[in-house]
Amino acid sequence: MSEDWKxxxxxxxxxxxxxxxxxxxxxxxxxxxxxxxxxxxxxIFEAGFEKPSPIQEEAIPVALMGRDILARAKNGTGKTAAFxxxxxxxxxxxxxxxxxxxxVPTRELALQTSQVVKTLGSHLGIQVMVTTGGTSLRDDILxxxxxxxxxxxxxxx
Ligand SMILES: Nc1ncnc2c1ncn2[C@@H]1O[C@H](COP(=O)(O)OP(=O)(O)OP(=O)(O)O)[C@@H](O)[C@H]1O
Numbered sequence: 001m002s003e004d005w006k007x008x009x010x011x012x013x014x015x016x017x018x019x020x021x022x023x024x025x026x027x028x029x030x031x032x033x034x035x036x037x038x039x040x041x042x043x044i045f046e047a048g049f050e051k052p053s054p055i056q057e058e059a060i061p062v063a064l065m066g067r068d069i070l071a072r073a074k075n076g077t078g079k080t081a082a083f084x085x086x087x088x089x090x091x092x093x094x095x096x097x098x099x100x101x102x103x104v105p106t107r108e109l110a111l112q113t114s115q116v117v118k119t120l121g122s123h124l125g126i127q128v129m130v131t132t133g134g135t136s137l138r139d140d141i142l143x144x145x146x147x148x149x150x151x152x153x154x155x156x157x
Pocket of ligand 1: 047048049050051052053056073074075076077078079080081
């Protein structure tokens with residue numbers, strides 16, 4: 001594969017803050033070693049991710065095989081991307097259907113998660129919808145007349 005696309009990426013400034021083993025203790029895999037679509041790799045690199053974190057390294061290949069996962073890791077270790085990346089890899093942007101349903105416990109997390117999906121999927125041409133309440137059922141139904149590939153919803157308790 002030609003590496004030209006990498007030179008055109010809009011990379012953020014490097015994050016120089018110190019990191020602990022929670023994110024550094026990896027086996028040394030790369031995002032490319034997961035054979036992800038180039039458009040997805042572009043979103044990942046433009047988010048400033050260089051290497052998968054430990055939870056991503058464990059979860060992404062298993063999720064790509066279509067296996068169920070129950071995972072646990074500390075806050076801020078990259079759990080969100082650990083499920084968003086395989087979901088985006090499996091998704092077919094040309095198919096105008098909801099192909100991923102992400103359920104989270106709070107409205108704030110729903111907004112954050114949808115932002116991660118938008119950032120990582122920014123080169124995939126996908127549409128993300130968040131149903132956090134606060135909008136009428138009618139508005140939600142109307143929105144669903146337009147393409148939605150990923151739906152993020154809040155489920156209490
Ligand atoms: N592989 C990576 N390389 C660099 N930064 C990353 C990587 N994965 C995630 N991040 C960044 O690390 C931060 C924490 O990630 P994220 O919020 O997904 O963690 P989390 O485990 O889901 O956290 P929480 O439990 O608080 O929801 C975010 O700013 C995210 O952009």
